[in-house]
Amino acid sequence: MPRKSPFKRHRFPREIILCAIRWYLRYPLSYQDVVDLLEERGIAVDRSTVFRWVQKFSPELTKRTERHLRRASVDWHVDETYIRVGGKWRYLWRAIDANGQMVDFRLTARRDAKAAKAFLNKAIERVRLHRPVTIVTDKAPTYRRVIREINHLYYLHFDSIRHIDRKWHNNLIESDHAATKRLLGYHQSFRSLRTARTTLSGIETIRTIKRGHIHYKQPGVRGEIQFISELFADA
Numbered sequence: 001m002p003r004k005s006p007f008k009r010h011r012f013p014r015e016i017i018l019c020a021i022r023w024y025l026r027y028p029l030s031y032q033d034v035v036d037l038l039e040e041r042g043i044a045v046d047r048s049t050v051f052r053w054v055q056k057f058s059p060e061l062t063k064r065t066e067r068h069l070r071r072a073s074v075d076w077h078v079d080e081t082y083i084r085v086g087g088k089w090r091y092l093w094r095a096i097d098a099n100g101q102m103v104d105f106r107l108t109a110r111r112d113a114k115a116a117k118a119f120l121n122k123a124i125e126r127v128r129l130h131r132p133v134t135i136v137t138d139k140a141p142t143y144r145r146v147i148r149e150i151n152h153l154y155y156l157h158f159d160s161i162r163h164i165d166r167k168w169h170n171n172l173i174e175s176d177h178a179a180t181k182r183l184l185g186y187h188q189s190f191r192s193l194r195t196a197r198t199t200l201s202g203i204e205t206i207r208t209i210k211r212g213h214i215h216y217k218q219p220g221v222r223g224e225i226q227f228i229s230e231l232f233a234d235a
Helices: 014-026 031-040 047-066 113-127 141-154 171-186 193-210 220-231
Strands: 075-085 088-097 102-108 134-136 162-164
Touching (some): 014 031, 014 193, 088 193
Antiparallel strands (some): 075 088
16 A cells, blocks of 8 residues: 655645755754745745644654664763753753764653653664663763663663763763754754654754665765655655
8 A cells, every 4th residue: 555645735846845854954054044045946935834844744754764774883872961942951862872873862851860761761672672782871870770770671681781981981972962952053942842852853864864874875965865855755
């Protein structure tokens, strides 16, 4: 049975919609910047339309990219940073592997052991049998306790996860945080956790494509455009 096209009933063609969301998610642009760039090409849309496109198609982009992902390594770097949502600081938990490939992320209202445990369990469940052998974190005691609990839960089926919290060992993900936040800094502030999660999902997926952490992608921007176009070829 053919998959239902997500572009059905949209006034603009698929190529324009994909171009707009790729610009917004890949570059430090506001919604108005995307509108202006489209207008230079004779395409008149408004900011609310671009916003709706990003909110609708970011999860679809992430879902369609999943099956093309390279397998993450078993050495993880985990850390949390913060972003502003609805005028309040919220916490963005992120895990990447030793090659800088995104493993998973989670946006929460709190920064505590419960949130850390929920994030790590979610990330481990996502990779299934390819769970981490080592997890590098900062020296926050929360991680030590949570990893110990996870080892106690899984040790009958897997080897224990080795926790590394030495100074400087987590520079990889801290640099990755900085790159993400530079991009987010140019975007309009998020009004809700839901819109923030959706947009972050698209941003992380585009960064994964850009970095070549997927199969069958040609190098460069043209390769990114071709890959995304082929993802939606059945639409």
